[in-house]
Amino acid sequence: MSRPVPKPGILDIAPYTPGKSGSEQPGRVFKLSANETPLGPSPRAIAAYKAAAAHLEDYPEGTSRVLREAIGRKFGLDPDRIVCGAGSDEILNFLAHVYLGPGDEAIHTTHGFLVYPIATMGHGATNVVAAENNLVADVDAILKAVTPRTKLVWLANPNNPTGTYLPFDEVKRLHAGLPPHVLLVLDAAYADYVSRNDYESGIELVATTENTVMTRTFSKIYGLAALRIGWMYGPEHIVDAVNRIRGPFNVSNAAMAAGVAAIEDNEHYEMSRAHTERWRSWLTDEIGKLGLEVTPSVANFILIHFPHDKGRTADDADAFLTGRGLILRALKNYQLPHALRLTIGTEEANRLVVEALGEFMRRA
Ligand SMILES: *Cc1c(COP(=O)(O)O)cnc(C)c1O
Secondary structure, three states: OOOOOOOOOHHHOOOOOOOOOOOOOOOOOEEOOOOOOOOOOOHHHHHHHHHHHHHOOOOOOOOOHHHHHHHHHHHOOOHHHEEEEOHHHHHHHHHHHHHOOOOOEEEEEOOOOOHHHHHHHHOOOEEEEEOEEOOEEOHHHHHHHOOOOEEEEEEEOOOOOOOOOOOHHHHHHHHHHOOOOOEEEEEOOOHHHOOOOOOOOOHHHHHHOOOEEEEEEOOOOOOOHHHOOEEEEOOHHHHHHHHHHOOOOOOOHHHHHHHHHHHHOHHHHHHHHHHHHHHHHHHHHHHHHOOOEEEOOOOOEEEEEOOOOOOOOHHHHHHHHHHOOEEOEEEHHHOEEEEEEEEOOOHHHHHHHHHHHHHHHHHO
């Protein structure tokens, strides 16, 4: 019997497995598994979203103009060089759609974001993995992985799920080592949380080169993950190509309105940044004191490493914490079976995690 057959590559993709939501768990649950902000969006974004309900019969403005202009004002960018999408996921898929096809290769690092291989293989191209150096992207390894077939390099900076980053010098060295026809995609979803003066999100490299794109999201610090808003900043020729395949109404009116309100609420943004910074360093210290290794993070989550002996493994810790309504992200499908990723939560959630991990370590 004959039936429709997916294109080559599609069935080689491992289905994306999201973190547990904790909804099966009785009692109070703290979802610390998806890098969502514990502080919610700006109240002004919620108000703008509600106001948009009055006009649900209207198609959105097709170029996300008001949102691109608001982003342009915030970052000092030309709105014509910005494309908005239904989450940065959609933008990443646009880039793969435009630049990758059968016979092409795209590189990402060992613990790169799972959307990269999906976007690469979904467009029939081949995924190439470059080793990291102690959970940090390794520029030399990426450059060594380049072949005549390479068309694109995906780099999350900071990276999820490791929380590590490459300083701007290293990103520039990576760019300088790539052939000019290879697209460098800098996924800066967590840029808002970085407070290192050797970091640059990608704006400068996009502005000065013809083969770099930076992607950003409203899902993390702006707390609008449910609305699906992401954007890219790129050279004119890339923006032009992406706009040709972009669906004409890919961002809803309600999302645009909420996004504009969110990006204009600087106070909420600064509060979220300060909260993250304070609790990131507290959690890193306190969990370290329990004898667990924590990878130093510049993002809104931390990576906790567990011993390999029975009773003390990441699996055991995951079960123990879940039993207390603390839902962390297991990372087996990121090839980190001995680690759990903890999203920085409210003060209450953070304290409960440290308390529970303390009990777990004493008990085990
Ligand atoms: C969360 C995240 C994003 C954002 O995805 P959206 O589709 O915008 O919600 C992008 N890249 C990485 C590495 C992420 O962790």
